[in-house]
Amino acid sequence: MIHKTQIGIVGAGPSGLLLSRLLALQGIDSIIVERQSRDYVEGRIRAGVLEQGTMDLLDEAKVGERMHEEGLLHSGVELCFNGERHAIDFVKLTGGKTVMVYGQTEVTKDLNNALHAAGAQIVYEAEDVTVNDFDTDHPSIRYSKDGEAHEIQCDFIAGCDGFHGISRSSIPDDRINLFERVYPFAWLGILVETPPVSDELVYSNTDHGFALYSMRSMTLSRFYLQCAPDEDINEWSDNRIWDELAYRLDDEGAKNLTPAPLLEKGITPMRSFVAEPMRFGNMFLVGDAAHIVPPTGAKGLNLAVGDVRYLWRALIDHYKKGDGGRLERYSETCLRRVWKAQRFSWWLTSLMHRFPEASPFDRRTQLAELDFVTSTEAGARAMAENYVGLPFDD
Numbered sequence: 001m002i003h004k005t006q007i008g009i010v011g012a013g014p015s016g017l018l019l020s021r022l023l024a025l026q027g028i029d030s031i032i033v034e035r036q037s038r039d040y041v042e043g044r045i046r047a048g049v050l051e052q053g054t055m056d057l058l059d060e061a062k063v064g065e066r067m068h069e070e071g072l073l074h075s076g077v078e079l080c081f082n083g084e085r086h087a088i089d090f091v092k093l094t095g096g097k098t099v100m101v102y103g104q105t106e107v108t109k110d111l112n113n114a115l116h117a118a119g120a121q122i123v124y125e126a127e128d129v130t131v132n133d134f135d136t137d138h139p140s141i142r143y144s145k146d147g148e149a150h151e152i153q154c155d156f157i158a159g160c161d162g163f164h165g166i167s168r169s170s171i172p173d174d175r176i177n178l179f180e181r182v183y184p185f186a187w188l189g190i191l192v193e194t195p196p197v198s199d200e201l202v203y204s205n206t207d208h209g210f211a212l213y214s215m216r217s218m219t220l221s222r223f224y225l226q227c228a229p230d231e232d233i234n235e236w237s238d239n240r241i242w243d244e245l246a247y248r249l250d251d252e253g254a255k256n257l258t259p260a261p262l263l264e265k266g267i268t269p270m271r272s273f274v275a276e277p278m279r280f281g282n283m284f285l286v287g288d289a290a291h292i293v294p295p296t297g298a299k300g301l302n303l304a305v306g307d308v309r310y311l312w313r314a315l316i317d318h319y320k321k322g323d324g325g326r327l328e329r330y331s332e333t334c335l336r337r338v339w340k341a342q343r344f345s346w347w348l349t350s351l352m353h354r355f356p357e358a359s360p361f362d363r364r365t366q367l368a369e370l371d372f373v374t375s376t377e378a379g380a381r382a383m384a385e386n387y388v389g390l391p392f393d394d
């Protein structure tokens with residue numbers, strides 16, 4: 001069966017959903033093809049810090065209402081080392097900027113609800129998805145569903161299908177450059193019905209490794225512990241987790257740690273990855289399909305939203321003004337911002353974690369850098385500006 005649309009989108013994660021929604025509000029038609037079910041996509045727990053630019057785009061997409069009601073505005077973070085916590089005040093350092101703590105899962109649900117209410121075309125549980133003829137002016141997405149073969153004929157393909165998707169892997173090796181760093185540790189993450197240990201998120205560097213004390217609401221906490229990359233989750237009993245969470249926090253903070261039954265427990269691998277370029281003829285890679293950051297600093301979703309923002313504006317220029325300039329510049333403009341966020345995510349990861357191969361010298365210089373970041377305005381401001389999100393170039 002043949003379907004026709006303007007933009008064929010592969011993947012119904014935050015990138016694909018947001019792009020489709022923003023385009024629809026401008027009268028540009030799209031169809032999303034997703035390999036998994038809607039429940040599966042909405043059930044994935046991921047980071048939960050939104051930059052101001054991300055909040056603005058969700059508002060533009062008219063899906064920001066619940067975020068403003070339920071999200072928690074944060075004016076800074078705390079860095080903990082040598083048993084003491086130090087505040088980094090974003091509002092003071094960046095001229096009033098804040099971030100919002102609101103789970104990616106909730107963003108996905110809000111987008112899905114808006115898209116479904118507006119009658120959007122999303123094909124879930126599509127099998128054998130392929131992207132075809134993207135070097136021509138008649139690209140297509142083929143898939144099968146319930147045993148029937150389908151083809152979506154479109155003007156452009158948006159590859160929003162994440163790190164393991166088919167869009168990027170359809171590109172021949174000699175047309176794509178891949179840059180990658182894999183870290184010698186992972187995060188064990190838990191979701192637990194207990195109040196946050198502090199008003200702000202706490203990033204802690206200890207001789208047992210990194211820990212992060214985050215939250216989803218005033219009664220729901222999200223905690224992470226650095227662990228080995230090949231860690232067996234069964235080795236981590238609830239008691240061991242609570243002991244480590246207490247050990248990796250300052251004494252005052254540890255007093256606020258109230259153990260409760262875990263709602264969720266999982267391991268997050270750590271990787272930095274960029275694919276260049278992000279455009280191949282009439283196919284554009286968006287979000288995790290083109291780049292992965294380690295979760296320290298929570299840039300993944302924000303970067304994906306940055307790509308969507310740029311592609312959306314470029315497509316509006318193309319369809320409404322006949323101006324292809326932004327489409328031409330898509331890859332270059334996105335990559336400039338992507339690499340800066342890559343640098344920041346790598347830097348914060350390196351600053352906060354215990355590397356297995358680190359020498360006592362490395363450890364001392366790491367602590368000296370933490371001292372610099374928390375005790376000088378120059379150090380604190382560089383961190384704050386990056387954390388709240390760098391400006392868009394165009």
Ligand code: APR
Pocket residue numbers: 010011012013014015016033034035036041046047104126129160161162163164165166286287288289299300301302304
């Ligand atoms: N065909 C169709 N859909 C696919 C295929 C395929 N062959 N392969 C993957 N997908 C779907 C996945 O099931 C997933 O729902 O593409 C979607 C990609 O979503 P994400 O991985 O969430 O990527 P993205 O939308 O770019 O969101 C970026 O998610 O991973 C986090 O840290 C990241 O927060 C960032 C955000």
Ligand code: PHB
Pocket residue numbers: 046047048049201212214215222295296297298
């Ligand atoms: C989270 O709450 O999941 C979170 C917060 C900040 C990070 C990473 C993850 O840097």
